Amino acid sequence: MRRLLDALHDPADLADAVRDPRVSLSRHELLGRAAALARELDGARTVAVHATPGVETVVAITAALLAGVKAVPVPPDAGELERAHLLRDSGAELMLSDDPGAGGTIVPITRKRPPGDVPAEPGPDTAALVLYTSGTTGPPKGVVLSRAALAADLDALAEVWQWTADDTLVHGLPLFHVHGLVLGVLGPLRLGSRLAHTGRPTPQMYAATRGTMYFGVPTVWSRICAAPAQARELRSARLLVSGSAPLPVPVFDDLRALTGQAPIERYGMTETLITVSTRADGERRPGHVGLPVPGVETRLIDEAGGIGHLQVRGPTLFDGYLNQPPREDGWYTTGDVATIGPDGWHRIVGRASTDLIKTGGYRVGAGEVEDALLLHPAVREAAVVGIPHPDLGEQITAYVVADSVRGEELTAFVAERLAVHKRPRVVHLVGELPRNAMGKVQKAVLKHG
Incomplete structure (x- = not known):
């Protein structure tokens, strides 16, 4: 060698x-x-x-x-x-x-x-x-x-x-x-x-x-x-x-x-x-x-x-x-x-632990939903996680950094572009996403509050 x-x-x-x-x-x-x-x-x-x-x-x-x-x-x-x-x-x-x-x-x-x-x-x-x-x-x-x-x-x-x-x-x-x-x-x-x-x-x-x-x-x-x-x-x-x-x-x-x-x-x-x-x-x-x-x-x-x-x-x-x-x-x-x-x-x-969401019998990749959200002109950053839900198993939940848009609009925007079961049920509008030194979004922080 x-x-x-x-x-x-x-x-x-x-x-x-x-x-x-x-x-x-x-x-x-x-x-x-x-x-x-x-x-x-x-x-x-x-x-x-x-x-x-x-x-x-x-x-x-x-x-x-x-x-x-x-x-x-x-x-x-x-x-x-x-x-x-x-x-x-x-x-x-x-x-x-x-x-x-x-x-x-x-x-x-x-x-x-x-x-x-x-x-x-x-x-x-x-x-x-x-x-x-x-x-x-x-x-x-x-x-x-x-x-x-x-x-x-x-x-x-x-x-x-x-x-x-x-x-x-x-x-x-x-x-x-x-x-x-x-x-x-x-x-x-x-x-x-x-x-x-x-x-x-x-x-x-x-x-x-x-x-x-x-x-x-x-x-x-x-x-x-x-x-x-x-x-x-x-x-x-x-x-x-x-x-x-x-x-x-x-x-x-x-x-x-x-x-x-x-x-x-x-x-x-x-x-x-x-x-x-x-x-x-x-x-x-x-x-x-x-x-x-x-x-x-x-x-x-x-x-x-x-x-x-x-x-x-x-x-x-x-x-x-x-x-x-x-x-x-x-x-x-x-x-x-x-x-x-x-x-x-x-x-x-x-990550399997945070990005593979099992909701209502479906497997949904968080990245696919994030990409759809980022297509909206008002959205600057997006992170999607699965939050425990008594009926669905996990509820698709989005944390979004955006300007002048309502969460309901973003849910509808995704539903028009992906299968309806992939839409985020809840959208939180936030000022920034938690990131580590390498720029990775810390989804565990979002998922566990």
Whole structure:
């Protein structure tokens, strides 16, 4: 197997290989700083990284991967209880951070150090990252990802997105999730492309930073579409990639109109990395996430009415949860509900726990109702959940951010476009929807009040 950070070792140096609004490093400078820091990690098994949005985090993660120790990214805004849980559960012996108050035993990232030799490449089955994912029934769980899984996914996406060393990736996403860290940092380091991290994913920063590829979550793309002048600055880009949550069809359409190209959508989760995607040289279909990436298989189980529970298998899957038995090989149940068309195209309906609504003997996908609501010109955002109901089992309930419209109008609007049993029985007009750091609507908050 090639080295995980393959292009970082390329003797052909690349100026400003990694940059943020304050700092720019060539490939040679990044490798030198990371190798010097890696020498201080000798003997450690697990290190935490205070994952601030900038070059410092890139250096720290690279150092941990060079040293062959597990890296645990810690959100910079983590509360005291969350940070304590991550450090205790992961057993991290050190915290890589320039903030003395970050917690744990601090090792500064940017301190000047004498040059260090690049360690030998660990085996492909060596655990590389532990990414914590929020559960609905307890504290966050550590997802263990091997070097082989990371490499397999990045190579698959390189093929699907035609991602090469000639690209410059621009994004301002957090560096403690798959989207911003694995795809947004390790991708360029493996494939040799430049990375420009904007610090924050604002329309102004994206418009001011020239690149060929831009990553964003739906909230980012929605805000860019609301700033047409900034959106038009992205017309020279080769790819606009959206993920981490479903992209509303109106935002898809607005992006296409403003930038001259439809966005790429893809699907994945922390435990599986990215398993389904639209291709750079293929169709881009609104409301759909495309086809399985090379090496990955998918299937639906418990299918009814064309909707089923999505399972995946392939080389991108995680090893298991930290401090729990290893994951068994084979099919992994994602917990998401999907449809797969005759042509193999996937549409993600949502989470089985919140987005598959069983009402009056029917199965209704929340995403289908949300898409219908978003077609109304007054509606800016919509989230649909099933609320327990004594007669129906679950009642379709919508939470809508809209201007100058009544709930009854929206119910009738959906009933005209979908089967009547799919209409929301109740519509709550709200000022905003609760979202997490990646822009995903927190439906459990809506569902449970």
